[in-house]
Amino acid sequence: DIQMTQSPSSLSASVGDRVTITCRASQSISSYLNWYQQKPGKAPKLLIYAASSLQSGVPSRFSGSGSGTEFTLTISSLQPEDFATYYCQQSYSTSYTFGQGTKLEVK
Amino acid sequence: QVQLQQWGAGLLKPSETLSLTCAVYGGSFSGYYWSWIRQPPGKGLEWIGEINYSGSTNYNPSLKSRVTISIDTSKNHFSLKLSSVTAADTAVYYCARSSRQRAYYYMDVWGKGTTVTVSS
Numbered sequence A: 001d002i003q004m005t006q007s008p009s010s011l012s013a014s015v016g017d018r019v020t021i022t023c024r025a026s027q028s029i030s031s032y033l034n035w036y037q038q039k040p041g042k043a044p045k046l047l048i049y050a051a052s053s054l055q056s057g058v059p060s061r062f063s064g065s066g067s068g069t070e071f072t073l074t075i076s077s078l079q080p081e082d083f084a085t086y087y088c089q090q091s092y093s094t095s096y097t098f099g100q101g102t103k104l105e106v107k
Numbered sequence B: 001q002v003q004l005q006q007w008g009a010g011l012l013k014p015s016e017t018l019s020l021t022c023a024v025y026g027g028s029f030s031g032y033y034w035s036w037i038r039q040p041p042g043k044g045l046e047w048i049g050e051i052n053y054s055g056s057t058n059y060n061p062s063l064k065s066r067v068t069i070s071i072d073t074s075k076n077h078f079s080l081k082l083s084s085v086t087a088a089d090t091a092v093y094y095c096a097r098s099s100r101q102r103a104y105y106y107m108d109v110w111g112k113g114t115t116v117t118v119s120s
Helices: none
Strands: A004-007 A010-013 A019-025 A033-037 A045-049 A062-067 A070-075 A086-089 A100-107 B003-008 B018-026 B032-038 B048-053 B057-061 B067-072 B077-082 B091-101 B102-110 B114-118
Touching: A004 B057, A010 A019, A019 A033, A019 A086, A019 A100, A033 A062, A033 B032, A033 B102, A045 A062, A045 A086, A045 B102, B003 B091, B003 B102, B003 B114, B018 B032, B018 B091, B018 B114, B032 B067, B032 B102, B048 B077, B048 B091, B057 B077, B077 B091
Parallel strands: A010 A100
Antiparallel strands: A004 A019, A019 A070, A033 A045, A033 A086, A062 A070, A086 A100, B003 B018, B018 B077, B032 B048, B032 B091, B048 B057, B067 B077, B091 B102, B091 B114
């Protein structure tokens, strides 16, 4: 299995901050990397696919970058509704795997 | 607007078989893979497996011996069976659609989740 490791595991930030979350793969996965947002009690929501493509309807303050083994999700200016847990997921191998999650909390 | 509605037994005893079904409304059923993902309480997401319209499946190797995913194209349903459950299988189970652009797959539509508890 391809292991996905996110950092940090948790992050405290304020509205308006620029935030970056990192995801590392245990082997090269090209650009086969997706990002999801999950709020408590809700299903995950797709934000970014193919490392940098913004899903339809997702605000442009979300962006993704990277290829190979290192990827980042950036929120350019945090909004109140962005406090949630974020997961990366690789689709390079058919046995899809997720990172452990990054919980974004209010400072 | 595609919607996924899922249902199934929420309380099981150890050694029983988990059975969940997901119905697809408002969109095409063919041309996609249909996945199951689970999330134990307070933990992260684990992909279980997927099936396409033709019945071709892929499974998580760690669960493969206990998992069967099937599809009923006449009803636009797909189903999950997980045998010999233990307390470690207690989780919220989600169904999801896997879409593709070029060679890139991503899960873009999700069901609301079904809580399954395994307890004697």
